[in-house]
Structure formats: structure tokens, C-alpha cells
Amino acid sequence: DTAVSQTPKYLVTQMGNDKSIKCEQNLGHDTMYWYKQDSKKFLKIMFSYNNKELIINETVPNRFSPKSPDKAHLNLHINSLELGDSAVYFCASSTRTGPLGEQFFGPGTRLTVL
Amino acid sequence: EDKVVQSPLSLVVHEGDTVTLNCSYEVTNFRSLLWYKQEKKAPTFLFMLTSSGIEKKSGRLSSILDKKELSSILNITATQTGDSAIYLCASNSGGGADGLTFGKGTHLIIQP
Numbered sequence: 001d002t003a004v005s006q007t008p009k010y011l012v013t014q015m016g017n018d019k020s021i022k023c024e025q026n027l028g029h030d031t032m033y034w035y036k037q038d039s040k041k042f043l044k045i046m047f048s049y050n051n052k053e054l055i056i057n058e059t060v061p062n063r064f065s066p067k068s069p070d071k072a073h074l075n076l077h078i079n080s081l082e083l084g085d086s087a088v089y090f091c092a093s094s095t096r097t098g099p100l101g102e103q104f105f106g107p108g109t110r111l112t113v114l
Numbered sequence: 115e116d117k118v119v120q121s122p123l124s125l126v127v128h129e130g131d132t133v134t135l136n137c138s139y140e141v142t143n144f145r146s147l148l149w150y151k152q153e154k155k156a157p158t159f160l161f162m163l164t165s166s167g168i169e170k171k172s173g174r175l176s177s178i179l180d181k182k183e184l185s186s187i188l189n190i191t192a193t194q195t196g197d198s199a200i201y202l203c204a205s206n207s208g209g210g211a212d213g214l215t216f217g218k219g220t221h222l223i224i225q226p
Binding site for chain 1 (some may be wrong): 155162201221
């Protein structure tokens with residue numbers, strides 16, 4: 001009955017590798033997001049997807065690419081990982097017809113690049 | 115670029131004290147302001163404010179928005195050790211399709 005779930009919870013990998021983080025929501029929301037939280041706990045929006053269309057793409061390197069096979073999933077692919085990519089990545093979802101702006105967050109994926 | 119500033123960045127108080135956390139925002143097309151509590155994992159939703167001057171309350175927590183001053187406060191009365199967390203303020207400047215702009219958070223520590 002988890003609302004927003006992410007896998008894996010922890011990911012440790014070497015520089016230069018390619019990795020993916022998966023996100024699923026069972027809330028029936030039409031918009032999903034990826035946020036990055038750095039070591040200083042600052043949460044910053046990376047992407048949002050609405051009806052399979054990219055709505056926001058902040059100043060994120062193109063090594064990061066979101067992929068949404070359907071409304072309930074938004075996966076994050078990262079190519080050529082760098083040390084600076086180490087952070088906690090949160091997936092979130094919301095609905096346009098619900099309360100304005102309320103987003104539900106997944107448990108986060110802690111990525112460590114060695 | 116939208117901006118949200120929180121103060122203080124950290125705060126240590128004793129159990130039973132009352133605390134007030136501050137949030138100011140500069141956003142275009144403001145729609146709502148949200149407060150989240152983050153302990154060890156994901157941020158959990160506390161309040162969403164859209165109208166100025168109307169207090170939202172949940173138990174010992176309350177929040178109010180001042181659209182004239184572009185600010186909001188989060189009050190916690192009779193604090194408990196379980197209130198220790200990072201409190202995040204975020205603005206939403208569009209419909210649900212836009213990401214939230216977060217402040218850096220206030221790290222609140224409640225000492226027994």
C-alpha cells in the first residue's frame with residue numbers, strides 16, 4: 001500500500017558507470033518529479049513529467065535522463081556517473097486536480113559514487 | 115528565479131519550549147506555500163497555505179501565510195523530542211505540474 005516507492009534504497013557504484021533508479025506511484029497522480037538532495041540537505045527539482053511529457057528540466061547535466069513508460073512510473077537514468085552525483089534522489093508525485101502543489105515523496109535513493 | 119529563504123538554519127531548544135520557524139519567498143505566479151517535515155527519510159507533508167492570514171493548525175503545529183510580507187511562519191508549541199527534524203518550506207509557482215522550490219530548511223533539535 002506504499003504511495004510512492006523507489007528502488008533501490010541504496011546504490012554504491014564506481015565513477016563512469018551507468019545506473020538507473022526506479023520510481024512508482026499508486027496514487028493515480030498525473031505528474032511525477034525527481035529531486036536531488038545534496039549533502040547539505042538542500043532539495044532541488046530536477047525534472048517533472050506530466051502525461052509522458054517533460055515539463056521542467058532544470059540546469060541538470062544531460063547525463064541524467066528521466067524515462068516514463070506510463071503515468072505510474074518515472075525512472076531516472078544516469079550515464080557516466082561522477083563523484084558530484086553522490087546525493088539522495090527523491091521521487092515525488094502530485095495531481096493537477098488535487099490541492100495546489102501538494103506533492104508526495106518517495107523514501108529516497110542514496111547514491112554514492114566512488 | 116524563484117527563491118525561498120528559511121531562518122534560522124538551525125535551532126536547539128528544550129522540551130516544552132515554543133518555537134517559530136520563518137520562511138520568506140520570492141516567486142513569480144505564486145500559488146501556494148508548503149511546509150514539510152523531514153526526519154531520516156522522505157519529507158512528509160505538514161501544511162499547504164494559499165490564503166493570507168488564515169491559520170492552518172494540526173495539534174501543536176500551526177502555520178500562517180502573510181502574502182503582503184511574502185512570508186510564512188511555522189509554530190510548534192510544547193515541543194517534544196519527536197519534533198526534532200529538518201523543517202522545509204517550499205513554494206509552488208504553478209499548478210501541480212511545476213516542481214516545488216525549497217528553502218534550505220531549519221534543523222530543529224529538541225533536547226530533553
